[in-house]
Amino acid sequence: MRILIGVLGLVLLTACTDHGAQAPATTAGPPSSAIIASERDEALLAAATAEAPAALATLERLVNIETGTEDEVGMAAMSDLLEQELRARGFDVTRHPTTGGREGRASVGENIVGRLHGEGGRKLLLMAHMDTVYPRGGLAAAPFRVDDNRAYGPGIADAKSGIAVILHAVKLLEARKFTGFDTLTVLFNTDEEQGSSGSSALIGQLAGESDAIFSFEPTGVQPEGLTYGTSGIGSVIATVTGRSAHAGVAPELGANALVAAADFVQRTQDLDQGPGRLRFNWTIARAGAVRNIVPNSATLEADVRYPTNESFGPLVAEVRRLAVQPGVEGTTIDVVTDPGRPAFTADEAGRALIARARGIYDSLGHELPVAPIIGGGTDAAFAARSGKPVIEALGLPGYGYHTNDDEYVLVDAIPRRLYLAARMIMDVAQAQ
Ligand SMILES: [Zn+2]
Structure with missing residues (x-):
């Protein structure tokens, strides 16, 4: 995903497959102000806050494996690591060789799918991509580092932050012994940055088997936000x-x-x-x-x-x-x-997911403005073709992706993003 200009001159950043310059996108009408009120769960917030250092450590491990979109060695190492992480959280894991490619470039690696069965409720798909836009060597030029409230590294926002949020939100649920879902399915795919030709069919299949899809591309830093659509x-x-x-x-x-x-x-x-x-x-x-x-x-x-x-x-x-x-x-x-x-436009059920996320953020004293549409595109579009509701940009607030600027995420946002993800899973899994 890419940059977006919403109403009131808000500039929201989200990650995307859109290679190249940050093109301002669109202003196609006022976003809805719908919010589904949510009561703040102090215990969950405390747990999310306590979990933040571990999530930051995970981010460092993820950044230290280079996964440029055609990097076979890095992708294999990342797939192994993520399979291991999901198995440690009780997931059954299957690996799906990436097929296809675009413009003479083959997709590489294996898409990782984890499934965790609960005791009833709905089926949710959580997804984030492993690949980055940076060729090998980018890490040596810009190694992982934390400077005040910013953690830097190639791909740290787009979308390694999404992977870290998924892994640690699941950990929070595990610690609470929350099993009020039918199935949590996690997908980590390898080729979003080159159009997902090797994973879009799998995304469509998994989305079709789910009741709702959460996509974990990064969001902007000022403000953080959501979108009703992608181009x-x-x-x-x-x-x-x-x-x-x-x-x-x-x-x-x-x-x-x-x-x-x-x-x-x-x-x-x-x-x-x-x-x-x-x-x-x-x-x-x-x-x-x-x-x-x-x-x-x-x-x-x-x-x-x-x-x-x-x-x-x-x-x-x-x-x-x-x-x-x-x-x-x-x-x-x-x-x-x-x-x-394809383009993605949130349907009524997708808008309800957005209203729910806004309510959860509101309970923490933070806002999540919604842009009408952005000029970039993400895997949300492939998931949405299933007809199931999709919400995009549940990763960390970040900046500088797809540019020559140093890419970073906001460290102090980790607790609220873990809270948001965990709470979304719990609430949507049990929604009637
Ligand atoms: Zn991305």
């Missing part, structure tokens, strides 16, 4: 074919694919609808190789962010319509589109 992230690739000719002797015998591509870029500019709506931007162009040859091919790639899954189709239709008549005679334009990661 779909798709692509459009246009291939222009022309005819080459000597650029100096007889260019008129050619059909210049580069010029046709430039014309196509111009004619599709207004497909971008601006902040808060569908975003369409050409970001890559390739044409020509030799200066004195009229190029016979050109390729364009556009990044697409769509607020609802229904909005991608009409965009594709319009791009194709505009491609039918290229601006240069003798050229053709072929368009290939990929909806990529």
